[in-house]
Amino acid sequence: MSRSRSSTTTQSRSLKVTGEEIWKNKTEKINTELFALTYGALVAQLFEDYDNDYSLINERLFSMGYNIGVRLIEDFLARTALPRCEDMVRTSEVISKCAFKIFLNITPHVTNWSNNKDSFSLIIEDNPLSEFVELPMNAKKQIWYSNVLCGVLKGALEMVQLDCDVWFVADILKGDPQTELKIKLNKILKDEIPIGDD
Amino acid sequence: MAIESLLIINKSGGLLYQRNFIDKPPQSQAPNQPEPQQQLNSNDYLILASTLHGVFAIASQLTPKALQLSQNDIDYTIPYIPNVGMPTNGGRTGNGSTVGGGSGSSGPGSNKLGSFKGDDFFKDSFVSWNKSGLRQLCTDQFTMFIYQTMTGLKFVAISTTVMPQQKVATPSGTDKLDRYGNSSNLAIQIADNFLRKVYCLYSDYVMKDPFYSMEMPIKSDLFDKKVRAMIKNMNE
Amino acid sequence: MPQYFAIIGTRDNPIYEAEFPSISGKNSIGFPRDLKELNPFILHAALDIIEDLQWQMNPNSGGVTTGGYFGTGGNSNSNSNLSVNNSNSSGVGFLRNRSNNNNNMENCYLGKVDHFYGLSITAYLTYGGMKFVMIHGTTGDLGGSAGGNISGDDVGGNASKSAVQIDDNALKLFYQEVHELYIKTLMNPFYRLNDPITTPAFDKRVRALARKHIVTSK
Numbered sequence: 001m002s003r004s005r006s007s008t009t010t011q012s013r014s015l016k017v018t019g020e021e022i023w024k025n026k027t028e029k030i031n032t033e034l035f036a037l038t039y040g041a042l043v044a045q046l047f048e049d050y051d052n053d054y055s056l057i058n059e060r061l062f063s064m065g066y067n068i069g070v071r072l073i074e075d076f077l078a079r080t081a082l083p084r085c086e087d088m089v090r091t092s093e094v095i096s097k098c099a100f101k102i103f104l105n106i107t108p109h110v111t112n113w114s115n116n117k118d119s120f121s122l123i124i125e126d127n128p129l130s131e132f133v134e135l136p137m138n139a140k141k142q143i144w145y146s147n148v149l150c151g152v153l154k155g156a157l158e159m160v161q162l163d164c165d166v167w168f169v170a171d172i173l174k175g176d177p178q179t180e181l182k183i184k185l186n187k188i189l190k191d192e193i194p195i196g197d198d
Numbered sequence: 199m200a201i202e203s204l205l206i207i208n209k210s211g212g213l214l215y216q217r218n219f220i221d222k223p224p225q226s227q228a229p230n231q232p233e234p235q236q237q238l239n240s241n242d243y244l245i246l247a248s249t250l251h252g253v254f255a256i257a258s259q260l261t262p263k264a265l266q267l268s269q270n271d272i273d274y275t276i277p278y279i280p281n282v283g284m285p286t287n288g289g290r291t292g293n294g295s296t297v298g299g300g301s302g303s304s305g306p307g308s309n310k311l312g313s314f315k316g317d318d319f320f321k322d323s324f325v326s327w328n329k330s331g332l333r334q335l336c337t338d339q340f341t342m343f344i345y346q347t348m349t350g351l352k353f354v355a356i357s358t359t360v361m362p363q364q365k366v367a368t369p370s371g372t373d374k375l376d377r378y379g380n381s382s383n384l385a386i387q388i389a390d391n392f393l394r395k396v397y398c399l400y401s402d403y404v405m406k407d408p409f410y411s412m413e414m415p416i417k418s419d420l421f422d423k424k425v426r427a428m429i430k431n432m433n434e
Numbered sequence: 435m436p437q438y439f440a441i442i443g444t445r446d447n448p449i450y451e452a453e454f455p456s457i458s459g460k461n462s463i464g465f466p467r468d469l470k471e472l473n474p475f476i477l478h479a480a481l482d483i484i485e486d487l488q489w490q491m492n493p494n495s496g497g498v499t500t501g502g503y504f505g506t507g508g509n510s511n512s513n514s515n516l517s518v519n520n521s522n523s524s525g526v527g528f529l530r531n532r533s534n535n536n537n538n539m540e541n542c543y544l545g546k547v548d549h550f551y552g553l554s555i556t557a558y559l560t561y562g563g564m565k566f567v568m569i570h571g572t573t574g575d576l577g578g579s580a581g582g583n584i585s586g587d588d589v590g591g592n593a594s595k596s597a598v599q600i601d602d603n604a605l606k607l608f609y610q611e612v613h614e615l616y617i618k619t620l621m622n623p624f625y626r627l628n629d630p631i632t633t634p635a636f637d638k639r640v641r642a643l644a645r646k647h648i649v650t651s652k
Contacts, residue, residue: 081394083327
């Protein structure tokens with residue numbers, strides 16, 4: 001008697017349901033304003049520490065995010081136990097419907113697919129990190145306020161053997177119409193795939 | 199299922215964590231016992247971990263050709279088995295799995311699972327990430343279970359329960375029918391449930407410790423305490 | 435009646451200021467030119483009184499039922515509320531009564547605190563010690579002696595003879611909404627306490643609120 005792989009597992013339940021259920025019932029939560037204020041204090045302090053060197057600040061935010069991402073992926077996998085994604089389309093769905101939902105309670109839209117389906121954009125409405133923020137005039141052109149998100153995504157994807165580039169394309173804080181970040185797959189790190197995981 | 203020891207091995211084969219949970223008296227031996235039971239020292243465990251890592255890889259290549267060809271039919275789902283490693287009140291038992299009695303923790307409301315809300319880490323069945331690697335090693339003294347995550351981390355549990363001898367399969371019966379019913383499969387499922395919970399504890403108490411360096415041995419006291427509590431529940 | 439509104443910080447530094455001219459017919463009438471220069475001085479002179487009220491040990495009214503009060507010693511409003519206030523033995527000044535109210539912003543409004551030759555000055559204190567102060571002018575000449583009663587206004591704003599009529603309820607609402615705008619500005623991580631507020635968005639919103647709440651008649 002053979003069963004198809006997906007019949008009774010969480011893979012068959014829609015990702016959206018999984019994400020929402022875990023968000024509602026299975027994670028401890030924190031006050032949004034406290035979170036936004038903490039992150040804001042962090043960025044404001046970086047401004048002071050690095051003496052308004054904006055490219056360095058962007059880089060620092062990215063590397064902080066990277067360190068968070070390599071750890072956060074374990075939490076995500078322990079919580080959801082989702083199987084390996086077959087392609088970037090599936091990966092994008094998991095990221096937007098499950099991952100962002102569980103950790104930030106937002107569901108960004110996935111758009112702007114490239115021709116060979118290896119890069120896409122995430123459009124974030126209502127970014128919880130930048131709730132009350134107004135960038136100072138001199139920083140406006142150069143700082144990506146939520147750059148930590150790019151780092152998180154890059155770190156997390158790297159731990160599941162997807163080497164990706166993640167970067168911001170537009171940000172409401174800068175005056176653009178929407179907040180958009182782009183994810184592009186460079187290559188699958190085949191030799192790092194754990195043995196036994198086909 | 200009584201867990202005797204737990205090892206955590208990182209993706210390069212290095213040992214991150216090793217604990218024994220059942221005290222074996224060091225040198226006491228019955229007169230006719232063939233060999234003294236000696237404790238392994240930490241260096242031995244390091245070697246053991248990297249050997250296991252290698253054996254795990256080799257085992258994935260050892261699958262007979264016939265089985266490899268029929269691999270599409272295999273269901274890697276692990277059903278959720280309640281009460282594995284969780285404290286229970288009174289004498290409730292789960293699906294025939296061994297259940298820890300009230301471990302001394304207070305009533306139902308205070309079950310603290312770190313960042314996991316509710317009374318258990320997860321409640322759904324899940325797909326195993328370990329498709330062709332080593333999952334269970336049965337000997338006449340112990341049974342070893344291995345759970346590998348998508349990031350290459352391996353959780354190894356050594357249990358004192360010994361699997362009953364497998365009956366020789368009759369040529370006419372198909373192997374697949376027996377596969378889901380026998381006790382070895384159930385043991386693997388219980389072990390996977392348990393090890394996934396240890397993975398949840400790892401993701402909380404080790405990953406979220408800002409002073410923990412990646413891929414280094416785990417020195418977290420909190421993690422140790424939580425793992426011991428869970429093992430205690432498993433071992434009754 | 436034109437109004438001159440300013441936010442003063444904890445170090446007596448100005449954070450924001452704006453003049454709201456009154457609209458009568460097609461003209462918007464601001465303060466007379468010679469008076470305009472005096473406005474900041476008048477406002478800052480009132481700061482002493484406001485600070486006095488801020489740090490008083492025995493506030494004489496709860497600030498809820500009466501529109502405003504002032505007086506450093508005992509005065510007309512003391513009798514009915516004195517017993518209530520004596521029961522709260524901790525805290526300082528107006529902050530003492532804060533926890534008893536459902537709407538926490540009720541005690542922040544100090545009402546009319548001062549006058550200057552017919553101009554009335556009202557004030558509002560935030561919890562962090564920021565002072566929102568406003569001068570209410572008349573369109574006509576200032577006339578009237580300055581020797582008017584130094585007494586608090588009752589509800590409904592029955593002004594003393596020489597001062598401008600003040601609609602407490604509308605003003606209270608105005609101050610409360612500016613307070614909320616100020617809190618939102620504070621939440622911006624790049625805004626430091628006691629920094630001047632220069633964003634045009636804030637200015638626009640405050641002017642809109644002024645138009646909404648301060649119905650300037652005549």
